[in-house]
Every structure is written in structure tokens, then in C-alpha cells.
Amino acid sequence: MSPKLRRILPRLLFVGLILGLALFAPLLTSQDPVQMNIAERLQPPSADHYLGQDEYGRDILARLLYGARVSLAVALIAAAAAAVIGVTIGLVGGYFGGIAELFTVRLTDIVLSFPPMLLALLIVTVLGPGAETLTLVLTILFVPGFARVTYGEVLSARSVEYVEASRALGAPVGRILFRTILPNISGPIIVQFSLTVASAILIESGLSFLGLGVVPPDPSWGLMIRAARGYMVYSPLPLLWPCLALTVTVLAVNALCDALRDVYDPKAAREGGLLQAARSLVRFPVAGTGRAAQAQPAPGEKEDAQVAVSDLRIEFATQQGPFAAVDGVSLTVGKGETVAVVGESGSGKTMIGLSILRLVPGPHGAIAGGGIALRTKGGDVLPMEQLDEAELEAVRGREVAMVFQEPMTSLNPVYPVGEQIAEALRHHKDLSRREAMAKAVELLERVGIPDAAQRARDYPHQMSGGMRQRVMIAIALSCTPALVVADEPTTALDVTVQAQILDLFQHLRDEGDSDLGLMFITHNLGVVAEIADRVLVMYCGRIVEQGPVREVFRDPRHPYTRGLLSSIPRVNPATGERMPLTAIPGTVPGPGERSRGCAFAPRCGYAQPRCTAEDPADIAFAPGRSTRCLRWNELEGKPGDAFAPAPSPEPDRSLGREAGS
Incomplete structure (x- = not known):
């Protein structure tokens, strides 16, 4: 197991434990979270009530477990909905700019002009309290944050060479946005998701504390804190448990998302298992050209050009x-x-x-x-x-294909090189994933990369400059184009590697497709x-x-x-x-x-x-x-x-x- 997975596994298990406690609450306690017993109000922990009883004699452990269901469900659903909407807005506005930016990112700025709590109070007042309303409120509040983070990252990423390389391979806009740009900006988005989940839990608890969230007698950590606050002098334990649950949950979510961010770091991702599981599987159809023989070479130019x-x-x-x-x-x-x-x-x-x-x-x-x-x-x-x-x-x-000058920035840092070659094959030749990967290995062998099957699983940062440039050439030749444009493909390489790349071009032209x-x-x-x-x-x-x-x-x-x-530089032959x-x-x-x-x-x-x-x-x-x-x-x-x-x-x-x- 890699060091990064060893680091992430305990955090993942801990967050999973919290979610499991909420999900399996009926199996963990037989107590009814809303059943009152006034005669035993504010009782300390006992064999029947492990964390004691609240001001109405209800079991605190049952209310904590069932309250976690509400608090976590509202927070996670709101954060996920805000992420989907906000990231889409940021991708579209940042990539296209112009009118698309005006009707996406700039509209979210209007939401930011309102104080968050006042906007939440306004919506809750109009629609009435409840978990559904609270989820809607939190989604609206957090969409601008995701949109602005994504927008800023896309502005930086859209001009990077690997995005231009994807366009040069004929990738559709949807694939470029969600398969090329999005994985490379996922780190900041994951951090934003971490902050959003933590903030959503706290805001849900705050609104419930004010009586504008979950409606009693349904359990909620915010309602528990609100009720226990009036009796904290006589019995502090009913206040301690929901506060402790909030603190531990927020810290656990932040720790997990920090570890996920490190895994998604392009330069640190050494193993692809977790990345493969998290990637989008969206595929887009290939459009036909729709035009043929509408232009001819200029007079006097080669007829076979x-x-x-x-x-x-x-x-x-x-x-x-x-x-x-x-x-x-x-x-x-x-x-x-x-x-x-x-x-x-x-x-x-x-x-x-x-x-x-x-x-x-x-x-x-x-x-x-x-x-x-x-x-x-x-x-x-x-x-x-x-x-x-x-x-x-x-x-x-x-x-027509293009080989760009700097292979380190032209290759997508979050995908193995074999998968990047296979992507072009699957897009243009409609091959299965297994067939495309087998063809990718053949192409790596053709451009002179030893142990091609193993190297196909490597990331760009694990290769030398010459090998990365060979991968770029393999990508360009993957669909056997009629024309290849090579933009200074040897400039960033030392003299020895330059000679090897030039020999490779000569070999491909002489031994490969003569046309x-x-x-x-x-x-x-x-x-x-x-x-x-x-x-x-x-x-x-x-x-x-x-x-x-x-x-x-x-x-x-x-x-x-x-x-x-x-x-x-020249040498005098004499x-x-x-x-x-x-x-x-x-x-x-x-x-x-x-x-x-x-x-x-x-x-x-x-x-x-x-x-x-x-x-x-x-x-x-x-x-x-x-x-x-x-x-x-x-x-x-x-x-x-x-x-x-x-x-x-x-x-x-x-x-x-x-x-x-």
C-alpha cells in the first residue's frame, strides 16, 4: 500500500464510521429519539441511557444518532448539489468567456451581494422551516463559492498546452471540460467541498438553534444545543455531547478532504487506483465532418498537397x-x-x-x-x-495532429500516458477500452519506449523529457493522420535526446506511412x-x-x-x-x-x-x-x-x- 493510501485510509474509515453510526442508528439503539419521560428528565448516564437523558427525559444517544442523519444528510446533499451546479457554472463561464461568463459566473455574484445569513432567513421565512427548505437554502448559499473557485482555476488551465493538445486531437468540448480540465482543478474543488460540508453542518445547526431549521420534535444537533443551553448550569452533559459531535465531524471531514486533495495532486499521484474510481466515465459522440471537397488548392500549388x-x-x-x-x-x-x-x-x-x-x-x-x-x-x-x-x-x-513544444505541459498530469493515447483512439476509432490500451502499448513500442506495457501505466512526471516527447509523438500518430505539425518538438531536450527524436521522425517517415x-x-x-x-x-x-x-x-x-x-556554430574543415x-x-x-x-x-x-x-x-x-x-x-x-x-x-x-x- 502506498504512503498516500496509508494516510487516507484511517481518515476514510473514521468518516465512514460517523456515517455508519448515523445510517445504522436503528440497529445501534432501541430507544425512541422522540419518546418523552418527564419523570426522568436530566438524568445522568445509566445502563439504559448511556449518555443520559435530556430535559424531556429523551435518550441523548438516540437523539445524537438520529440527529446525525438529519445534519449530515442536509449538509452532504446541499454541498453536493452546490458543487454540481457551481462547478458546471465555473467550467462554462471560465472556458467560453464572453456571454457565457456573463450569464453564469456573473449571475452568481448577485447571490454574493446578499449577507448569507440574511438570505437564509429570508428564504426560510418565505418557504417555512424544514429539512427540505434548509437544503435548498444551503445549496443557494454555496453555489457561488464553487463557481468562483472553478472559474479562477479554469482561467489558468484553459491556456495550458495539454488543453490545446486535447483540442488538437479533436476532443469535443464536453470531454475537454470534464475529462481534461476538471481532473486537473479537482484539488481546490475538493478543498472547497470540505469547507462547504463543514460550513453546511454548522449553518444547519445554527439555523436549527434559531428555530428556523429542523422542526421539533425531530432530532437535530442544533435543536439539542438550543434545548440544552437553558439547563447547562444544572446538567452540562446534554450540551457537551452535540457540541462534541459537531466538532469531531467537522474536523474528520476536513482531514479526509485534505488527504483526498493530496491524492489528486498531479505531481504526487503515483498510483491510479483511487483516481480511476473517481473519474468521470462520460463519453461523447464523435461528430462527422459534414463537408467534402469544398475548397481546392490555390492555382499553381501542388495537386497532391x-x-x-x-x-x-x-x-x-x-x-x-x-x-x-x-x-x-x-x-x-x-x-x-x-x-x-x-x-x-x-x-x-x-x-x-x-x-x-x-x-x-x-x-x-x-x-x-x-x-x-x-x-x-x-x-x-x-x-x-x-x-x-x-x-x-x-x-x-x-x-491532422500536432506535437507541441513542451511535453511536460502538453501531457495531462493526472492521467497515465497509456490512457491519454487510448483516449484519442476511443474517440476517433470507436475502440473498446481494452482494444485502445492494447493499441496504445503498440504505439509506445513503435516510438521506441522500452517495456511499453509497464510504461503505459506511468504518469508524465515519472518519465524523462525524451520519453514524454515520444509519448506526444505516439498520441499524434495514434489515428494515422495525413499531416502532422511538430512545433519545436526538440527545443526543450538536450542534444543527445534531440538526435534520438530526429531519428525517430526519420524512421517513422521512411518505415511507416510514406504519404x-x-x-x-x-x-x-x-x-x-x-x-x-x-x-x-x-x-x-x-x-x-x-x-x-x-x-x-x-x-x-x-x-x-x-x-x-x-x-x-561551424568548424573550419582545413x-x-x-x-x-x-x-x-x-x-x-x-x-x-x-x-x-x-x-x-x-x-x-x-x-x-x-x-x-x-x-x-x-x-x-x-x-x-x-x-x-x-x-x-x-x-x-x-x-x-x-x-x-x-x-x-x-x-x-x-x-x-x-x-x-
């Missing part, structure tokens, strides 16, 4: 106005082709990858123009920019030399140069490309000495800082006055080659300048294993 992006523009709303993170980009990825997209951070390369899966972060970001045509495995061409959410859920994961298209987003030109067929160089949201890797490396026709190549690095001056301009004309002109050693006055067009100067530089034809054979010396004649295929970023 797995994806064709034409004149794509992605804008973000800023205080200075719309900012184009991607501005007029057109590209294709063919069957069996690996296309690398390179550039400095902020150049827009990740936005292109996200846009293909329609995952541009909102609410401020949106696709403002252009088209994205995705060819399915069946040969249909889908206009991704026109699909609704249900259609996208059916396409993501099945036809698999791969878009590899990176800022490491060494990785490009290792894996890509074509390279697209991006700067300030535009493709400034593109072509076959060998030709671009041998003869770059844009100063920015030359600058990137000159920043790669002397064996490391050649000096030359950095590109300045930084990528931010929103509102871009100048007129060529965006690279302020950092360019070749810039002339016309470069800042004229916006360069995309010039196709050779088959498969293009550039956005007004002086492109002057760069051929040019030895370079202070910041951009000419690269070596051939791309160094060892760069993917030796060069850093």
Missing part, C-alpha cells in the same frame, strides 16, 4: 489596433514531404501551425483572411477556415539540415525565402537567411578550429514597431533607401525558390558583410546533432 495554405492572415486585437502576426502566407506540404518553418521567436511560425488546426488563441486572435485546404486520407479537401467546432473535432487527431506529411516548426537550422526536404524562412509574419533545403543553404537569396546561417559566430543585430520588432517597406531593413547590412520605401513582393526566381528581397539577384556569390558572411557551400548534415539553437 496534404495541406495548402493560401494568403493566410492572422490578426490579434491590441490597443494600437489589429496586429498581423501572420501576413499573407502561402505554403504547401505534399504527401510524404517534410517542410521546415524556421525563424526567430515572434516570426509567426507557430501561429501558422496552430491555424492549420484552427487553434489560434482567442478571444483576441483570429484568422482574418486566406484559406486552409486540408486533404483527408480519403482524398476529400476540407476548407479548415469554414468548418464549425463539431466538424473540427472530427478532423483534429484523425486527419505522411510533416510540418516541422523550429528555430534551429541544424534540425532543418537533418530532417527537412524544403525550408520556409519566416520574418515578421511573412515567408521571406523558401526552397529546397540544399539550395537555400548553398545559395541563400535573402539577408535574413544569410544571417541565420552565419549564426550556426584547420579544425571553430569559426567565429556572427549575430544578427537588433531584435524582431513587436506590435506597432514595424517600419514601412521591408520589415528586415532596420537590421539589414544590405538595406538601401528604397528598401524602407517599397514593400518587396514575393519573387519566384527559380523552380521551387522564392524570396522577398529587392536585391536578391545581387546576393549570388556575395561573400557577405559584417553580420552575414556567406554560408558553406553544402548544408552540414551533422548540424542536427551538434548545433544548438
